[in-house]
Amino acid sequence: MMKSAEVVKALSALAQATRLAIFRLLVVCGPEGITAGQVAEKLGVSPANLSFHFKTLSHAGLIVARQDGRFVYYAANFAVMNGMLAYLTENCCEGNPDACVDPKVLNPKNGCPQSTQIKLD
């Protein structure tokens, strides 16, 4: 179970347009991740600014970096993301979560929406 301070840190990290876009891109890319340069190109962010935001996300535990030669690969940390989501919804509706049900179909294994098409923004 995550602590409040950790969750606040993770939410703060995501509460910024550029970082939210970075994170969503990494979520789509899965555990292998993509290079910092690819992220910069896809999102049109300057290297210095991107590095600043990577650090914030990384410090919050939401992404992990792995160096490969000259490149640095970044990937989403799904455990922390899921921990944060669980913290937000814990004990919802006094143990009767059906009271806040959403019609969307979600993957029962991880609570992610079951979409077939892939697109961002």
Added chain:
Amino acid sequence: MMKSAEVVKALSALAQATRLAIFRLLVVCGPEGITAGQVAEKLGVSPANLSFHFKTLSHAGLIVARQDGRFVYYAANFAVMNGMLAYLTENCCEGNPDACVDPKVLNPKNGCPQSTQIKLD
């Protein structure tokens, strides 16, 4: 589907210890909500400060207010919360969400964890 700016607003609203505690309390209380005074008492927050944070959460669409006599009841807006969570996990792992699976058992109807005990912090 929520827009990036709305999600950033919702995440910003939750990215603060007091507001996160307020929201979690309201999530547990369900759609009926509780009064501002009860929240103040449970969390030990001054009325002025609480009102300030209510406004931020309300402006982000995460909570709704309803007046009843002298009291103002606040309740979590589950639709916006679920929309925010869906936005974060959209298209995860290029449509193979099993790659980021979490062992926790989640309610397939809404993605909330299935807990039996109720407790905060």
Added chain:
DNA sequence: CTGTCATTTTAATAATCGTTTAACAATTGA
């Protein structure tokens, strides 16, 4: 080595945010 590529760090600036205090509504019951 030397130069180039990929990324990070530093420093500076402007903008936003959280808390407190005090004063201000709105509702109700005597």
Added chain:
DNA sequence: TCAATTGTTAAACGATTATTAAAATGACAG
């Protein structure tokens, strides 16, 4: 109406945050 209760608003202050440009690091190919 008067006073008590419940909650909101306004102003002021210190603290945090995002962006930019420039310099610096680290890795590799020739």
